[in-house]
Amino acid sequence: MATATYYFNHRSSTNAWQYDPNKMVDGDLGTFASTNFTSDLEVCDTNTCDGTNLGTITKVETRAYIKVTGILASTIAFTPYFGGASDGDIETMSPVFTEAWAGYYDITADTNAPGSWAWTDVRDLDYKLTAQIASGIVHVAKVEIKVTYTSTPVYTSGNGAFKVRRIINI
Numbered sequence: 001m002a003t004a005t006y007y008f009n010h011r012s013s014t015n016a017w018q019y020d021p022n023k024m025v026d027g028d029l030g031t032f033a034s035t036n037f038t039s040d041l042e043v044c045d046t047n048t049c050d051g052t053n054l055g056t057i058t059k060v061e062t063r064a065y066i067k068v069t070g071i072l073a074s075t076i077a078f079t080p081y082f083g084g085a086s087d088g089d090i091e092t093m094s095p096v097f098t099e100a101w102a103g104y105y106d107i108t109a110d111t112n113a114p115g116s117w118a119w120t121d122v123r124d125l126d127y128k129l130t131a132q133i134a135s136g137i138v139h140v141a142k143v144e145i146k147v148t149y150t151s152t153p154v155y156t157s158g159n160g161a162f163k164v165r166r167i168i169n170i
Contacts, residue, residue, distance in 0.1 A: 001148050004054060008044035008127055008143045015043040017131065017140075024129070024140050029065050029099075032139035035131045036070075043081070044127040044143055051123035059148035060117055061104040062127065068094075070136025078105060081126035086112035092132070104146060122147055 011025045017035040021042055024033035033042060068074055080088035088110030093102050107113060114121045122145060131138045 006049040010046035012043035034139040055149040055152040057117035077130040079128040
């Protein structure tokens with residue numbers, strides 16, 4: 001099995017967190033979008049996957065690089081948004097005081113997920129992050145997508161016979 005990792009690099013112009021919303025999609029772990037508004041929503045609507053078929057997709061997971069400041073009484077709800085039209089299952093987590101990656105959420109078989117994932121489904125995946133603030137400030141620097149897949153052999157012809165060229169992923 002091989003993996004490919006992408007990140008969200010654009011956000012909705014109408015759904016953004018209170019402070020520095022573009023920093024959630026700039027690809028930099030050192031910069032953070034943040035909010036202290038309850039139910040503040042940011043929609044990440046484009047990611048770095050270009051839809052190129054690398055093989056058969058077996059798992060799709062997401063995670064975020066997060067932290068909280070102030071009193072630890074807040075959560076973030078993560079919701080995949082499939083094809084820009086349908087919500088997946090909501091996963092909720094409590095951020096920590098130190099900066100850290102949240103654990104991966106397996107969205108492969110979420111409600112409204114594709115029955116059989118194609119690379120264009122990964123490309124078209126959006127993501128909603130909703131801050132549930134009791135107190136403190138929630139910060140997110142980056143949201144990633146990890147795709148696990150089986151490589152597809154590439155067949156080329158030469159001298160009238162077919163040859164198999166293996167794709168090796170490092």
